[in-house]
Amino acid sequence: MTTGMIFAGSGAILFAMGVAGVLLPTHLLRKILAFNIMGSGAFLVLVGLGQRSGEPDPVPQAMVLTGIVVAVAATALALALARRLQRLTGRMELPPEAERD
């Protein structure tokens, strides 16, 4: 059991938790938060699994750096939209789906 494997395993669990967290709550802030946890899980798997022999691997590390920036970009956009929705509807929740039907 190496450091890499421990965190890769945790990453897998974090990912699953994150997915459930995006799907289940209705509050948008919590969904966005869960998405970040999901992303972190995937990043941990990427680096942890790549380094399960113990030696550091710069390739997945660089990928994760890219991934973190992408995640923050997505988070910012999602938050901005959620806040706009809050301003327009007074709630930070998605309106029911049949809204436009």
Add this chain to the structure above:
Amino acid sequence: MTVNETLPLAVIASSLLPGLIIFVLPESQVGLRSALNLLGALTKVILVGVLLAGVHAGETYAFRYAVLPGIDIAFKADALALLFVTLSATLWLLTTIYAIGYLEGAPNRSRFFGFFSLCVTATMGIAMAGNLFTFFIFYELLTLSTYPLVVHRGTPAALSGGNVYLAYTLAGGALLLVGMAWLYGLLGQVEFVHGGVVSTLRPENRGQLQIIFLLLIAGVGVKAALVPLHGWLPQAMVAPAPVSALLHAVAVVKAGAFGIVRIVYEVYGVEFAQSLDLLTPLAVVAAITILWGSLRALFQDDLKKRLAFSTVSQASYIVLGVALFGPAGTIGGLTHLAHQGIMKITLFFCAGNFAETLGTHKVSEMNGSGHRMPATTVAFSIAALGMIGAPFTAGAVSKAWLSEGAEAAGMAWAVWVLAASSLLNAAYFLPILYRAWFRPASAAWPHEHILARGWRETAWLLLLPPLITATAVLAAAIFADSAWSPLSWARLIAQREYLNAAP
């Protein structure tokens, strides 16, 4: 590209191009539009004349273009194609003249004539299709281009009629598509070839081939209005009279019947179809359709509905002829393809004249219309008598050959069907003639639009076409033995393409 490749395309282009130009013409360009229409129709008739002479002399006209690996769009103008092409081209010319008169002052004429031309284009494609794939393409194009004509008036009745029309024809198209894709899977290409292409398959495909035949015939049977697939035809009667003429005589119903001819003779081959036990059921369906259509026609008061059910019945004469195994049946069926077209278009022209001139739509309103509109009523009478099969009319000729074919095929019951149908025809047509000629006119017509001027009982453009077609009804019988009559042409086809022996 050689001339022989170009000519079939030119025939198609002669209605396609005017149609496309007409679409973009402003509504007010009446003169230019009519000129384009007539120019296209005349060009087509001339081109068809050239083709006729060529085919008579033994030339072959074919064109092909690959759209998918192993799948071609193919045209061929053979004798059978030309029978249909000639009929449609000639009747299109007359219908165009009639429609110009009929729609004078009506709105959306650019749209109408544009789709009208597309419709004829599709018919030409159906007639000259060299394989099943090409046939299907134009068969569906015909569905699409007739829909706007059926709903042209935009009334709720027209729209619901259009719905029914679409539901039937698109579903039919889907069946045809499945059958066709299946057959292509078995054969690779399904060319229209004398004697059929299916017989090359091994016997274990017998069951599949029977199902495919069912799918194909059901597919084209919708347009041919075989019972029980005929429900759309009476509904589509809401369309303007020229459209009805087109549906019944020039394009749609004919396309269906023609499709059955191609499928039986050139896909399955008549002998192979017989060996698969497919022809007798087809004959039975045709017989049922003939009787059922005639029976229903008997109880229609609406003149156009009565004519519509009459079409249901008469179109199946063609199918019956095809299903009768033997040369005489073939000749009878093919001749009737042309003869029924001429007769039925006359009837619709006349019905349109009655409606447009006097506002009479019902049989019960027709009392004395023969005195008010003698020329129209004479034309109507000739065509109606033709339908009944009276001597010296086109109907008599084709019915005679059909009866002979039935006897030759050993299906004596079919003769009885024909006889019964003739009786029924008489039963629903003669009362109309009686009312028109021998009953006094009521005080006022329901809605008189066009007043009589001298002996010109209605607009010229409305009067001329039915008189010409009525004359043709007589001429086709009187000159039946001349070289260019439909009968002779049908004999040529039978002799050259199917049976290799003079009947």
Add this chain to the structure above:
Amino acid sequence: MKRIAGAAVMLSAGILAMALVVSMFELPPPAVRLPQMVQEKLPQSGVEHPVTAVLLNFRGYDTLLEVAVLLLALLGMLAGERPRPAAPDRAPTDPVLPGLTRFLVPLMGLTAVYLLWAGAHRPGGAFQAAAVLAAAAVLLHLTDLLPAWTSLRLRLRTGLAGGLLVFITVAAWLLGEGRLLQYPVAHAGSLILFIEVALTISLGLILAGLFLFLPDDDERRR
């Protein structure tokens, strides 16, 4: 109904997690060993720190697209907003924080420069430097020393897009010499530094923008 759906989601998530973890422990060692390759080619990359080498040279193309992603997030954020009137000037509310900020911000600027420079040799680089710059801007804003951005002037737009423009231009220019983003070995180091400087400024602005452009800022504090 909702409870059943919730339980189903949790159950599937649990199964997924379990399957992932179990399968991970059965993996044989990988067939390809990229770390060695990185080490081999590191001298040609123009930088000494392997992560920076991967980020800006070996997989520099990922980074190019990533910068676009960041700009895009800002665009997406701004796209649906109505232009708002400029916020009125406000008096500083808290005397302590501004003072601290005045002290902190220059320090953060220095840190950013250090991180940027260090990236070539050791951990650090454009993204981290930009993040520090952005944090400084946010701090300034929170202490009312920097107003929220209400309009996109040309200078700001150029600043936001500049890093990407420089990156694209260099990529296109290098295409003439060989391949997309193929740095000549002799100039790789300086080219990468050049790109990093441009990126630091733009990314700092963009990251700050994600915060400073946020709507309703003033309304909230009223």
Add this chain to the structure above:
Amino acid sequence: MTSAALDPLAWLILLPMFWATLAFVLGLGRGAWLAIIGIALQLGLALALAGRLLAGGVPVHPVGGWGAPLGIDLAVDGLAATMLLLTQAVALPLAVYARSYFTGDSSERRFFWPLVGFLLAAMNALFVSADLFNLYVTLELLGLAAVGLVAAGGKVGQTAAALRYLLSTLVGSGAYLLGVAMIYGAYGSVSLSTLAPLVDRQAPAAVHLAAGLMLVGLTVKTALFPFHFWLPPAHGGAPAPVSALLSALVVKASYYLILRLWLGILAPLLAPGAAIAWLAGLLGCGAILWGSFKAIGTPNLKMLVAYSTVAQIGYLFIVFPLLGRTSPGDAALQGSVLHAVAHALAKSAMFTAAGVLVKATGQETIDGLAGVATRLPLTLFAFALAGVTLMGLPPSAGFLAKWLLLGAAIGQGQWLLVAVIVAGGLLAAAYVFRVLRHAFLPAPVAVSSRPVPRMLEWVAFGLAASSVLLGLRGMEILRLLAAGGSS
């Protein structure tokens, strides 16, 4: 300048990114001409690339000169070239349309051009990338650009739709990323060309899981039933040019990736007739039926078109159970690619036509269309022609696609698929003619018609006509698809 300087492969990515950034610098709402010229050049590049491929070349571009697995490779095969060509060819008329469509300082217009530029760059990058992680970045780029375009309206419906879209697409790409992470863990590389010989049927369970994660993630992004919930509000609520771009092109990008992985590195994992293939096929059937059903029921014109997209996506997935039994490059594959092409043209035509209709009548409902047949015949004709393609009627490209799919299904005796393919065409007819029928109704007396720029009508018509006429050029597409070896 060396010949590499003109490599269309690299320029197809750099060019749109460049003009997008430039358009942003130019200022709010600016950059229409920049975009149109840029896309026209891209179209030229895509044609050049296709020409190179047809001439027997196998264009590969190792970015940075490193080559896989250390660097990132860009590579083009017939499938990629087809998609590249399609994307530029559809984007160009849509750009022309959008220039006339947005008037004044509408909020949709402010960042429209930069967003479109990045969208196109992302798609082009996605089509040519041969690196799993790089593909992830392109997916995110594409997703954010698309969300930005949807959100640009700023109203409640659009914001909610954008957010729903964003969350779905993020979950999708998250799953994809985890799959990539597992693949990297298993093999130590994310390059497709390096992985191809390594992945075999005896691959460890983690690789199977990874494959499943990537495919599911991409399926969510493609909006396959039952993951379609985000699509109709996003596509139906956006301005017409945006709807057209999204429905015609963006959903195809993630589908393309599924196809690429399925036929490429994941192929050894998928036994013939694999359950997952059938799952995809059955969901495709579900999409066709459910999407059509909803389209027949909705009162809103653009929602109808959007639900039609849900249905048409189903056809793209029907192909998987058919692919399983035959070699790649067969009729089923050809059918699905042709369908993607035909649908792209037809759906962009339909959305642009719908945009004209909504603009002219000032109403979004189908009931509001009465009298349109007389007032806007060209647009209605465009809508109908696009409908012909969607119904799969000849001679359209949609018909050829359906013909190939149908032939494959019949050939393999898959009668369920045959039935759904045929039923889908009839259902499409039901919703298309629903629109046409209302358009043929006489106009109410008190209706006021707003003038619409003629350019909008002609673009819609041009797209629709090309979707039909392409049916006569099916051979060319298939030739390009087969060029450069199988995918």
Add this chain to the structure above:
Amino acid sequence: MGILFDLLLAFALLWSAWRAIALTDPASAVVQFIVFGLLMALAWARLRAPDIALAEAAIGAGLTGALLLDGLGTLRTGQRQRDEQHGSRP
């Protein structure tokens, strides 16, 4: 020793993530999330990825945390405004 620390850290990560997801009050969830981010930075350091640790601390926990807190602020204002309109709370 190292492994034990790793296990503890992993457990803490999972626990804080669980709390961040499961807490229904958004404000506590955000706080919990920032804790999660800092723990992540620690994990990256343990994975010998100092670059990511730096980025995670600055961008992940820092910027994202700030954005989330800011969003929380909006939420509060919105809540208060709504309450004032409806007069449901004194």
